[in-house]
Amino acid sequence: MRRFSWFNATSLTLGFAFLYLPMLILIIYSFNGGRNVAIWAGFSTKWYGELFRDQAFLDAAWVTLRVGLMSSTLATILGTMAAYVIVRGGRFKGRTVMSGMLYAPIVMPEVITGLSLLLLFIAIGLDRGLVTIVLAHTTFTMCFVSVVVSSRLVTFDQSLEEAALDLGCTPWDAFKSVTLPIIAPAVISGWLLAFTLSLDDLVLASFVSGPSSTTLPIKIFSAVRLGVSPKINALSTLMIAIVAIGVISASLINKRSVTKRLKDEQEAAAS
Amino acid sequence: MAKPSKTPVVFAPWEDETQKPIIQFKNVTKRFGNFTAIDNLSLDIFEREFFALLGPSGCGKTTIMRMLAGFEAVTEGTILLGGKDISPVPPNKRPVNMMFQSYALFPHLSVWDNIAFGLRRSSMPKDEIGARVDEMLRLTRMEKFAKRKPHQISGGQRQRVALARSLAKAPKLLLLDEPLGALDKKLRHDTQFELMDIQEKTGTTFVIVTHDQEEAMTVASRVAVMDHGKLIQVATPAAIYETPNCVYVADFIGDVNLIEGNSKKVGSDKYEVSWAEGQAALHGSCPREIADGTRVTYAIRPEKVAISADKPKDAANAIQGTVHDIAYLGNISTYHVMLPNGQVIKAQESNTRRLANRHFTWEDPVWLSFTDTAGVILTE
Numbered sequence A: 001m002r003r004f005s006w007f008n009a010t011s012l013t014l015g016f017a018f019l020y021l022p023m024l025i026l027i028i029y030s031f032n033g034g035r036n037v038a039i040w041a042g043f044s045t046k047w048y049g050e051l052f053r054d055q056a057f058l059d060a061a062w063v064t065l066r067v068g069l070m071s072s073t074l075a076t077i078l079g080t081m082a083a084y085v086i087v088r089g090g091r092f093k094g095r096t097v098m099s100g101m102l103y104a105p106i107v108m109p110e111v112i113t114g115l116s117l118l119l120l121f122i123a124i125g126l127d128r129g130l131v132t133i134v135l136a137h138t139t140f141t142m143c144f145v146s147v148v149v150s151s152r153l154v155t156f157d158q159s160l161e162e163a164a165l166d167l168g169c170t171p172w173d174a175f176k177s178v179t180l181p182i183i184a185p186a187v188i189s190g191w192l193l194a195f196t197l198s199l200d201d202l203v204l205a206s207f208v209s210g211p212s213s214t215t216l217p218i219k220i221f222s223a224v225r226l227g228v229s230p231k232i233n234a235l236s237t238l239m240i241a242i243v244a245i246g247v248i249s250a251s252l253i254n255k256r257s258v259t260k261r262l263k264d265e266q267e268a269a270a271s
Numbered sequence B: 001m002a003k004p005s006k007t008p009v010v011f012a013p014w015e016d017e018t019q020k021p022i023i024q025f026k027n028v029t030k031r032f033g034n035f036t037a038i039d040n041l042s043l044d045i046f047e048r049e050f051f052a053l054l055g056p057s058g059c060g061k062t063t064i065m066r067m068l069a070g071f072e073a074v075t076e077g078t079i080l081l082g083g084k085d086i087s088p089v090p091p092n093k094r095p096v097n098m099m100f101q102s103y104a105l106f107p108h109l110s111v112w113d114n115i116a117f118g119l120r121r122s123s124m125p126k127d128e129i130g131a132r133v134d135e136m137l138r139l140t141r142m143e144k145f146a147k148r149k150p151h152q153i154s155g156g157q158r159q160r161v162a163l164a165r166s167l168a169k170a171p172k173l174l175l176l177d178e179p180l181g182a183l184d185k186k187l188r189h190d191t192q193f194e195l196m197d198i199q200e201k202t203g204t205t206f207v208i209v210t211h212d213q214e215e216a217m218t219v220a221s222r223v224a225v226m227d228h229g230k231l232i233q234v235a236t237p238a239a240i241y242e243t244p245n246c247v248y249v250a251d252f253i254g255d256v257n258l259i260e261g262n263s264k265k266v267g268s269d270k271y272e273v274s275w276a277e278g279q280a281a282l283h284g285s286c287p288r289e290i291a292d293g294t295r296v297t298y299a300i301r302p303e304k305v306a307i308s309a310d311k312p313k314d315a316a317n318a319i320q321g322t323v324h325d326i327a328y329l330g331n332i333s334t335y336h337v338m339l340p341n342g343q344v345i346k347a348q349e350s351n352t353r354r355l356a357n358r359h360f361t362w363e364d365p366v367w368l369s370f371t372d373t374a375g376v377i378l379t380e
């Protein structure tokens, strides 16, 4: 074990301060009793109370939740299917190009994705609202699901599926009763990732949302332009909590399955 | 070691013109890219056979199994199962079960559920499944481990679960890819006899891959020796051992002495092989016609070579040499005898006496002798 030098300690403190100080301040000020956001006036949870009495915020939260659940579920189904075909479909023509294209939207500027989706919805005459946000979020989160699921699928032993077929399963039955249970941790963490991404998306949502369907990030953004209210601090704190829980459980689920797999493989090698 | 035949009639459907084979390979070729894994292979396997595939690693044994199970499509030729082309039949519709070389146990299911997996997808009523699984567990001696997951049992135990899983559905054709390799000798012998017993009772046709010649000799009705995607010889274990058709087979199965020389016809199927200057020619037979002066190999098994201090009077073949090395194997000893031309010939003697009063020792001059029917003359 190397000694933990003061240099390491400083680097770590500085780095984490840079990352988390803004959020920490936000969280602290969400418990501020005064109206002025910049002056501390004693501990209070009254802004949380105010928040839950504000119908506009509650509506936005309800829209966000529904969009998140629907788009992440859809993205998980589509993303898993895409990953399965790319990893398992054998060598078909244009496979490399297609797997590259599947991951391209990750690095695509969101403004461009948003704009092109907006143009598409206008072209096909789809009114902007809940449906368009769900579609937009599905589009951009499914590549993340694909990445997570395909990284698990490449280490999946194909002879397990063959054994299932050999024992009388149809291909769909084999997928359902052998492949899916084994890759489930990756699928679940892909879903959580998609859900959190959908929850805090502002750019895409502002392109494709309609007047009746404002998501929380849009609501916060427009409220802040009229001046930062302590209510926003409270709301943001809640969102940080939800996102943190989502991300942490996604990585925990993945890590647990990886360590379990490593342990199993070691045991198998040892015996 | 020979298979105990309970039926008075010898089981040899491959010699009966009226018998229809259950599996027929007709000029089957399998290529992976431009690598030819199976090369124009034709083969008939009959119902109730215990057919063993033998050959070095990478010669295409698993590929043959995978084509039968439906995981690889043939590149050329056809495979018939019960007279019908099986290429359009998907793996889950074939009356075939395979035990994978890598076991392929489902890691998320217990041993019990692994064995029940195929039964649950068959027409078997629910209450019979339990009894069948328990029977399979008993057969493979895995009763105590029924509730464990595959990663909680040893390699040999996993192999037994894989075997139980493939046996459970009692298919018409069972493909076993090295089913007993990870078992200790005792358990392997027991399981071999269990397999033969199952086959006797159910009439299943077995195709088995093995690296263990003794296993092939014990269980198989016929053995196919393969090399580089080709069948070199297909025959009963005894025929493969006693009358190999080429040097490759003679050398691959069991221990053998190979002496090269030039042949000369001396009788209807009798030949002489002159193998060294100033040495008497070896006498042997070959059913095929060999032109005089052909370069041939005289193959003789060590246990057919007798060793003695004096020259035997009426032996067809006798060669003098000196004892070069002695390998004591408990029940038998192998003498390595150096001939005048430097070649070493192995002779096996069973140790009927105690070690202390052994006949010969290092550097002793000895005579090796064998009859003219003991060895075979090989042209390839």
Ligand SMILES: Nc1ncnc2c1ncn2[C@@H]1O[C@H](COP(=O)(O)OP(=O)(O)OP(=O)(O)O)[C@@H](O)[C@H]1O
Binding pocket: B032, B035, B037, B056, B057, B058, B059, B060, B061, B062, B063, B064, B101
């Ligand atoms: N999917 C594949 N793609 C390319 N080559 C393959 C593939 N499967 C098998 N081969 C090749 O075909 C040849 C035969 O393989 P196969 O698995 O049948 O060997 P085997 O006789 O079962 O060997 P072993 O005794 O080691 O199990 C090998 O040279 C192997 O490299």
Ligand SMILES: [Mg+2]
Binding pocket: B061, B062, B063, B101, B177
């Ligand atoms: Mg193999």
